[in-house]
Amino acid sequence: MEQREAAATGEPCMRVDAVAKATGRARYTDDYVMAGMCYARYVRSPIAHGYASKIDCTEAKALNGVLAVFTWEDVPEIPFATAGHAWTLDAGKRDVADRLLLTRHVRHYGDGVAIVVARDELTAEKAALLVKVEWEELPVITTPHAALAEDAVAIHPSGNTLKYSEIMAGDPVKVIADAEHQVSGHYQTPVIQHCHMEGVTSFAWMEEDARITIVSSTQIPHIVRRVVAQALDIAWSRIRVIKPYVGGGFGNKQDVLEEPMAAFLTLKLGGIPVKVMLSREECFTATRTRHAFTIDGQLGISRDGILKGYMLDVLSNTGAYASHGHSIAAAGGNKIPYLYPRIAFGYRATTCYTNLPSAGAMRGYGAPQVVFALEAMLDDAAAELGIDPVEIRLRNAAREGDLNPVNQKVILSAGLPECLIQGREIFEWDKRKEACQGQQGNLRRGVGVACFSYTSNTWPVGVEISGARLLLNQDGTINVQSGATEIGQGADTVFSQMVAETVGVLVSSVRVISTQDTDVTPFDPGAFASRQSYVAAPALRQAALQMREKILHHAALMLHQSAMNLTLNRGDVVLTERPNAPLLSVADIAMDAFYHPERGGQLSAEASVKTTTNPPAFGCTFVDLTVDVDLCKITINRILNMHDSGHILNPVLAEGQVHGGMGMGIGWSIFEEMIIDEKTGVVRNPNLLDYKMPTMLDLPELECGFVDTHEPQSAYGHKSLGEPPIIPVAAAIRNAVRMATGVAINTLPLTPKRLFSEFREAGLI
Numbered sequence: 001m002e003q004r005e006a007a008a009t010g011e012p013c014m015r016v017d018a019v020a021k022a023t024g025r026a027r028y029t030d031d032y033v034m035a036g037m038c039y040a041r042y043v044r045s046p047i048a049h050g051y052a053s054k055i056d057c058t059e060a061k062a063l064n065g066v067l068a069v070f071t072w073e074d075v076p077e078i079p080f081a082t083a084g085h086a087w088t089l090d091a092g093k094r095d096v097a098d099r100l101l102l103t104r105h106v107r108h109y110g111d112g113v114a115i116v117v118a119r120d121e122l123t124a125e126k127a128a129l130l131v132k133v134e135w136e137e138l139p140v141i142t143t144p145h146a147a148l149a150e151d152a153v154a155i156h157p158s159g160n161t162l163k164y165s166e167i168m169a170g171d172p173v174k175v176i177a178d179a180e181h182q183v184s185g186h187y188q189t190p191v192i193q194h195c196h197m198e199g200v201t202s203f204a205w206m207e208e209d210a211r212i213t214i215v216s217s218t219q220i221p222h223i224v225r226r227v228v229a230q231a232l233d234i235a236w237s238r239i240r241v242i243k244p245y246v247g248g249g250f251g252n253k254q255d256v257l258e259e260p261m262a263a264f265l266t267l268k269l270g271g272i273p274v275k276v277m278l279s280r281e282e283c284f285t286a287t288r289t290r291h292a293f294t295i296d297g298q299l300g301i302s303r304d305g306i307l308k309g310y311m312l313d314v315l316s317n318t319g320a321y322a323s324h325g326h327s328i329a330a331a332g333g334n335k336i337p338y339l340y341p342r343i344a345f346g347y348r349a350t351t352c353y354t355n356l357p358s359a360g361a362m363r364g365y366g367a368p369q370v371v372f373a374l375e376a377m378l379d380d381a382a383a384e385l386g387i388d389p390v391e392i393r394l395r396n397a398a399r400e401g402d403l404n405p406v407n408q409k410v411i412l413s414a415g416l417p418e419c420l421i422q423g424r425e426i427f428e429w430d431k432r433k434e435a436c437q438g439q440q441g442n443l444r445r446g447v448g449v450a451c452f453s454y455t456s457n458t459w460p461v462g463v464e465i466s467g468a469r470l471l472l473n474q475d476g477t478i479n480v481q482s483g484a485t486e487i488g489q490g491a492d493t494v495f496s497q498m499v500a501e502t503v504g505v506l507v508s509s510v511r512v513i514s515t516q517d518t519d520v521t522p523f524d525p526g527a528f529a530s531r532q533s534y535v536a537a538p539a540l541r542q543a544a545l546q547m548r549e550k551i552l553h554h555a556a557l558m559l560h561q562s563a564m565n566l567t568l569n570r571g572d573v574v575l576t577e578r579p580n581a582p583l584l585s586v587a588d589i590a591m592d593a594f595y596h597p598e599r600g601g602q603l604s605a606e607a608s609v610k611t612t613t614n615p616p617a618f619g620c621t622f623v624d625l626t627v628d629v630d631l632c633k634i635t636i637n638r639i640l641n642m643h644d645s646g647h648i649l650n651p652v653l654a655e656g657q658v659h660g661g662m663g664m665g666i667g668w669s670i671f672e673e674m675i676i677d678e679k680t681g682v683v684r685n686p687n688l689l690d691y692k693m694p695t696m697l698d699l700p701e702l703e704c705g706f707v708d709t710h711e712p713q714s715a716y717g718h719k720s721l722g723e724p725p726i727i728p729v730a731a732a733i734r735n736a737v738r739m740a741t742g743v744a745i746n747t748l749p750l751t752p753k754r755l756f757s758e759f760r761e762a763g764l765i
Contacts, residue, residue, distance in 0.1 A: 005508060007570050008501035009649045009716050015493045016507075017245070017486070017514060026245045029201045029217045034273040037203065038067060040265055041124035043114035043131045044286065045106035048355040048681025049141070049155070052104050052113045054134040060116055063130060065123035067269060071114040075101035075264065080231040083324045084220040084254035084361065086463045086525040096322035098156055101231065101261055107155055107320035108357050109681045110285030117265055117274055140355045140681045144294060144315045147352045155320065155353040162318055162351040163326035167333050169405035170344030175309035179300025183381045187295040187373040188747040189730075190673040191317070193284050194362055195693050198247025200278040200287055204262035206271025212263045213240045219253040219487050220526030221516045231260040232267065239263065243516040246487040250664070251361035252288045253487070254528045255323055284686035288360030289674060291328045291351075292317040293369035299377040305385060305392040309344030312373060316351040316359075316366075323360040326351040327461075332366025334461070336374060337406045338453035338616040339416075340396040345405050355681045357674075361528060363664060367454055367727045372748065375450035375731035380744060388433075389449050389735065390424050398453065398618065413719070415644030415707035416451060416618035423449075423642040426705055427622040432638075436739055444627050445637075446740025450731035451620040456720040457531035459614045464531065467522025467608035468539040470499065470547045474594050476571070476587030478503065478547065480512045483524025484536035489722050490653040491532045495540055497649060498716060502544035503551070504568025505586055522608060530617075530720030533649060537715035538609040546605035554593050554600055555584055613713040617720045619643035621665075621732040627740045629764050632755035634670050634737065636700040641725055644707045647717030651706070654721060658704040661725025667694045669730040670750045692751075 006013035020026040045052075057069040081095035088094055102112050114131055118124035141147045147160040154160060176182060202216035218224050221241040229236040246253070258276040265274040278286065294317075299310040316329035326349070333347035382392040397416040404411065424430070432447045439445065457464045469481040480499055486492040492512040500507045524536065548568060555573040556563040566573055572582035573589065593600035624638040641658050648654045671692045675684040685691045704725075710717040730748055737755075738744045743762045747754060759765045 005506050006497060007506050009494070009497045010647060012650060012652045013493065013497065013507050015490055015653065016496050016512060017492060028198060028245045028247055029215055030277070032215055032244065034205065037273045037275055038117050038119055039121045039124045040115050040117050040261070040274055040276045041128040042112045043116065043128050043133065045109065045111040045113060047106065047135055047137050048109040049139065050106055050135050050137040052106065052133050053136045055114060056132040057114065059130040060127040063123060063127045065119040066127045067117045067119070069114060069116050069127070069131065070102065070268065072100070072102040072104045076231070076233060078231060078233055080227060080260070081322065082227065082256045083327065084223045084256065084526060084528060085327070087226060088463065096162065096325055099321050101264055108355050109683055110282065110357065111320065112286065115261065117269065140679065142354055142356055142676060142678050142681055144317050144352045144354065147354050155355065160353045162322055162353060164350045165326065165330050167345065167347040167406055169337065170309065172309040172311045172344040172346035175344040176298050176300030176311060179308040180303045181301050181381065181385060183299045183301070183377045183384065185297050185373065185377055185380065185746050187297065187376060189293045189369045189372060190748055191292045191356060191359070191676065192290045192668055192672045193674060193691065194250040194252040195688065196248030196250055196252060199280060199283055200257050202259045202262045203273055203275035204266045205273035206266050211238045211240060212266060213242065214259050214263055215242045215244065216259050217246050217253060218243055218259070219246070219249045219485055219528060221485065221518050222483060222523055223525055224256050224259045225518045227256040228260045228263045232263060241518045243485060245514065249487045249527070250363045251365070251528065254361040254526065255288050257287055280688060281686040284674065284691070285357050285683050288323055289319065289357055290362040291359040291366070291369070295369065295373040297373045297377050299381060301381050303385060305382070305387045305395050307340050307343050307396040310374065310377065311346035312370060314349040314370070316349060317354050317356060318351050319354055319356040319358040321358040323358045328366040332370035335367045335454050336370055337404050338398055338411060339451060341398050341402045341405055341411065342396070343405060356676060357683065363661065364723050364726050365529065367452065368668065368730060371450065371452050371727050372731045372734070375728065376734055376744070376746060379448070379735040379738065390420055390429055393449065393451055394420050397451065411616065412713060413615060413646060413709040413711040414618060415709040418707040419618060419620050419642035419644055422705060422707060423620055423622050423640060427638070427640045429622060432624050439740070442629050444629060444740040445624070446627065446736040446738070447622070447624050448732040448734065448736030448739060449620060449622050450728035450735060452724060452727040453616045453618050454530065454720055454724045454727060455614045455616050456534040457611060457614050458529045459612055464535050464611040465608065466524045466536040466539045468536065468543040469522050469606045470543045470604060472547065472590050472603040474590050476585060476590045477509050477511060478505065480510060481521055482512060482536055482540065483516065483522045484532045485516060485527040486514045487527045489527065489657065490650065491527070493653060494533050494649040495536065498537060498540045499544045502541050503548045505571040509571055509586070522606070530722040530724065533718060534714060534720060535611045538611060539607045541715045542607035542609060543605040546607065547603065550603045550605065551586060551589055554603065555589050557599055558589065558592055559583060615711045615713050615719050617643065617645045617724050619724055619728065621728040623732045623736045625733065625736045625740065627737055629741065629759060632752040632759060634750060636666065639700055640703040640705065642705045642707065643721065643724060644709050645721040646709050646711040646714055646719035648706050648708060649716065649718050654706065655704055657721050658725040659702040661723070662702045662729055663694065663699050665726040665729025666699060668726070669733045669748060673749050
C-alpha cells in the first residue's frame with residue numbers, strides 16, 4: 001500500500017530536521033564565526049574549598065595577543081541564580097541567588113577566580129596558565145552528613161542547609177506501623193554528568209545601540225535573557241539571545257551557564273565579539289551534574305500485597321552552588337504520588353551544600369532517584385510475601401478516577417495497568433521468571449520490573465506559558481515561530497504535525513523555524529520538565545485554528561461561497577459535503593491574498609496560552625539479565641519499556657525518545673559515576689575516556705511499546721514522554737539482580753567493584 005504523506009498527529013513522519021543534521025548543513029553555535037572574534041579562558045581553582053589570597057596577572061597581561069585579564073575584583077558584586085525556571089512574582093519562591101561571575105571564595109574544584117581574553121584560543125590558554133594565585137585552603141566537605149555536622153565549616157554565609165521541605169498525605173508513620181508487613185531500606189545514588197555531544201559554548205557582542213546579543217547552545221533562551229540582565233544589572237530588553245541547533249542538553253543547559261560571562265566580557269571590551277567555550281573537562285567540573293541522593297525508606301503493606309503507605313527521607317547533595325537546588329528533591333516527591341495513589345504518603349527532603357561540582361537539572365529531575373528507592377522496597381516486599389513482582393504492582397497501580405493523595409487531583413487517564421499487562425505478555429515474563437528459579441552456578445539469571453509516574457510540566461510550582469506565531473507564505477507554506485525549544489528531542493517535528501492537522505494541510509507545508517531569537521520569537525520558558533509538546537500545544541492549536549479560519553474566509557471571498565460550507569483537506573479547500581473534490585489550493589489562496597489589487601493581505605495568526613493542568617504519564621521497565629558472580633558483571637539479555645504517554649504524536653520519534661532514555665538509564669545503573677576524591681574534592685575522571693559512559697556497543701537491543709490512551713486535558717490527547725524512559729530502568733535492573741543472586745543492592749551504580757563488595761559481604765564470593 002502506498003504511504004500517504006503525514007497530515008496529522010499520530011502518523012509517522014520523518015524528522016523535519018533529519019536531512020540538515022545528517023548532511024551537516026545544520027548550524028550549531030560553534031559553526032558561527034564573527035570577524036574579530038576573541039576567546040576567553042578561565043583561571044580555575046585547583047582546590048575544592050578556600051580563598052584566593054593573592055593573584056598576579058602581570059605575566060598573562062604581557063603575553064602578545066592578550067586583550068585583558070579580569071579577576072573577582074572586576075566583576076559586579078551581584079549574586080544571581082542560574083536555574084532555568086520561569087520567573088515568579090513571589091520573591092519567596094525564586095531560585096537562590098548565590099553565584100558571582102568570578103569568586104575569591106572558591107567552593108569546588110574548578111571554580112573560576114579569573115578569566116583571560118585573547119585574540120585566539122591557544123593564547124588565551126597560555127595566558128591563563130601564567131596567572132599566579134596563592135591559596136588559603138579550608139576544610140573540604142563532600143558528603144551531606146559532613147555538611148550538616150555541627151562543627152562543619154560554612155560553605156555559604158547562610159550555612160550548609162539549602163532548604164528542607166516535607167509532603168504528608170494521611171498519617172504514613174501510623175499506617176506503616178499498623179500494616180501487616182513492613183519493609184525498609186537505605187538507598188544511595190551517584191553523581192553523574194550529562195555528557196551531551198555538544199559542549200557548553202556561547203559568544204556575545206554588542207550592537208550599535210548598546211544592546212548585547214548572545215548566541216548560545218541553550219535549552220532556555222528566554223530565561224537566559226532575563227538572568228544575564230539580572231547578573232549585569234541592566235534592562236532585560238538590552239539582551240538578545242539567539243539559539244541555533246543544539247547538540248543535546250539533558251538538563252545541563254537548563255541552567256544559565258557561560259552566557260552572563262560572555263555578555264560581561266563584550267560589555268567590558270567595547271562590544272567586540274567574545275566567545276566562552278568550555279572544554280570537556282570543564283563541562284564535568286564547572287557546569288552541572290545529577291544530584292546524589294541518600295534515601296531512607298519505610299513501607300507498610302498487607303499480606304495480600306495491598307500497599308498501605310510509605311515514607312521517604314531524602315538527603316540531596318546540591319554541591320557548591322544552589323543551581324536548581326532543592327527543586328530537584330522536592331520534584332522527586334511531587335511526581336511519585338500518582339503512581340500508587342491509594343495510600344498514606346510521606347516525603348521529607350533536605351538539600352545541602354558541599355564542595356562538589358554544582359548539581360542541577362538532569363533528565364528525570366529527581367524522579368529516577370526516588371523511584372529507585374520506592375520500587376526497590378516494593379520488590380523486596382513482593383519477595384518477602386511470595387507475590388509476583390508484576391502482580392503486586394497491578395494490585396496497587398493508578399487507575400482512572402483515582403485521586404492523587406497529595407493534591408487531590410483526579411487521574412483522568414491511567415494506562416499503567418495496561419502497560420504492566422501488555423508488557424508482561426510481550427516480555428514473556430512468566431516464562432522468563434520460571435527460568436530463573438533454583439539457580440546455584442556462577443552465571444545466574446534474573447528478571448526485574450519497575451514502574452514510574454511523571455507529570456507533563458511544572459504547574460502549579462511554575463508558571464506555564466507558551467506562544468506561537470504562524471505566517472502564510474506566497475507558495476501556501478506556513479512558517480511557525482514558537483518559543484518552545486528544539487534541542488534534539490523532536491519538538492519541531494511534532495509541532496509541524498500539530499499545525500498541519502489543525503489547519504488541514506500536509507506536514508511538508510509547515511516549517512517550524514528552529515532558531516529562536518528572543519527579539520522576535522514568542523515567549524516560552526524553554527525545554528525542560530517534559531513540558532514542550534504539552535504546554536506548546538494549546539498555543540499552536542489556537543494559532544492554527546485562527547489561520548484555518550482566515551484561509552477559509554479568504555477562500556470564501558474567492559469562490560463567492562459561505563465559509564461555513566468550506567473546509568480544508570490536506571492542503572486543498574473543498575466543500576464540506578464533497579471532501580475529495582478540490583476547489584482551490586492553499587497556494588492559490590495565498591497568492592490571491594498577497595497580490596489581489598483590493599482584497600486580502602498576508603495571513604497571520606498568533607496566540608499565547610497559559611496552561612493550568614498537569615496530567616501524569618505512566619509506564620514500566622522489564623529486564624532480563626545474567627549476573628556473572630565471579631566476574632561481578634551484569635549482562636542485559638532483554639529490556640523493554642512500556643509507556644502511557646496518552647496519544648502518541650509520532651510513533652517513530654516516540655520510539656527514539658524511549659530508546660535514548662533507556663540507554664541513559666542503563667548508563668546510570670551499571671556504568672556511570674563521577675569519581676570524586678572524598679578528602680580533596682578533586683574529580684578524578686573528568687573526560688570521556690575515564691568516565692565510563694556506555695556506547696552503542698555496550699547496550700543491548702532496546703525495545704518499547706505504547707498504550708495509547710487519551711488525556712482529556714491535553715490539546716492533542718498526549719502527555720509527557722521526554723524524561724520518563726530513564727526513570728524506572730535502574731530499579732528494574734536492581735530488582736533483577738536481586739532475583740538472580742538473592743542480594744539486594746541499594747547503592748548505584750552496579751559496577752563490578754560495587755557487585756564485588758556486595759557479593760563478598762553476602763558470602764557469594
